[in-house]
Amino acid sequence: QVQLVESGGGSVQAGGSLRLSCAASGLTFDDYSMGWFRHAPWKERDGVSSISWGGASTLYVDSVKGRFTISRDNAKNTVYLQMNSLKPEDTAMYYCAARRGVHGGMWWVPMEYNYWGQGTQVTVSS
Numbered sequence: 001q002v003q004l005v006e007s008g009g010g011s012v013q014a015g016g017s018l019r020l021s022c023a024a025s026g027l028t029f030d031d032y033s034m035g036w037f038r039h040a041p042w043k044e045r046d047g048v049s050s051i052s053w054g055g056a057s058t059l060y061v062d063s064v065k066g067r068f069t070i071s072r073d074n075a076k077n078t079v080y081l082q083m084n085s086l087k088p089e090d091t092a093m094y095y096c097a098a099r100r101g102v103h104g105g106m107w108w109v110p111m112e113y114n115y116w117g118q119g120t121q122v123t124v125s126s
Contacts, residue, residue, distance in 0.1 A: 002026040002115045004096050009120030012086055016124070020081040022096030022117055030054065033103040034072060034079040035113060038092035038122075045095070047108025049081060059107055064090075086124045093119040 008020040020036070030053050039045040049070040050059045058070050069082040079096055097113035106112055 002098070004098060004115055004117035006094065006096050006117045006120040009094060009122045011123040011125065014087055014124055014126050016086050017082070017084045018086065018122060020083065020094055020096075020120060020122075022079045022081075024077045024079070024098060027098060027115065029077040030074045032098040032100055032114075033107070034070075035097045035099060035107060036070060036079075036081045037095045037097060037110060038090075039095065039119075040092040043092075045110050047110075048094070050099075050103065050107040051079065052103035057103055059104065061108065083122070086122075088124045088126045091122060091124050093121050095119045 003025045004022055006022045012018055033050055033052050035050040036048040037045050038048050048061055048064055051070045051072050055072045067085045072079040096117045098115040099113045
């Protein structure tokens with residue numbers, strides 16, 4: 001049984017930082033590229049970032065480039081999202097997801113991913 005469990009969300013003021021973690025179990029972690037998505041009320045679920053199996057390749061949506069950093073530790077079966085210079089528009093539920101197969105391509109499309117976590121809430125106040 002595959003499980004992805006996110007943690008690290010919370011409430012911060014604009015300009016602050018948070019580090020999200022996603023612990024995976026029940027799958028061969030380094031067979032999967034990993035992604036972070038976010039879902040704000042009345043909006044679609046949007047891709048935030050993706051990282052390849054070994055961590056050498058990373059991708060970001062334009063709105064977070066230079067502020068967010070994705071990383072992974074395959075020894076711990078964990079993927080991270082370091083979020084700096086947070087803005088109120090970053091407020092959302094954040095989800096991690098696992099994608100079997102190639103990295104890149106349509107990485108921002110939720111249907112490309114095989115497994116999802118339950119999410120962790122990030123709230124940024126102005």
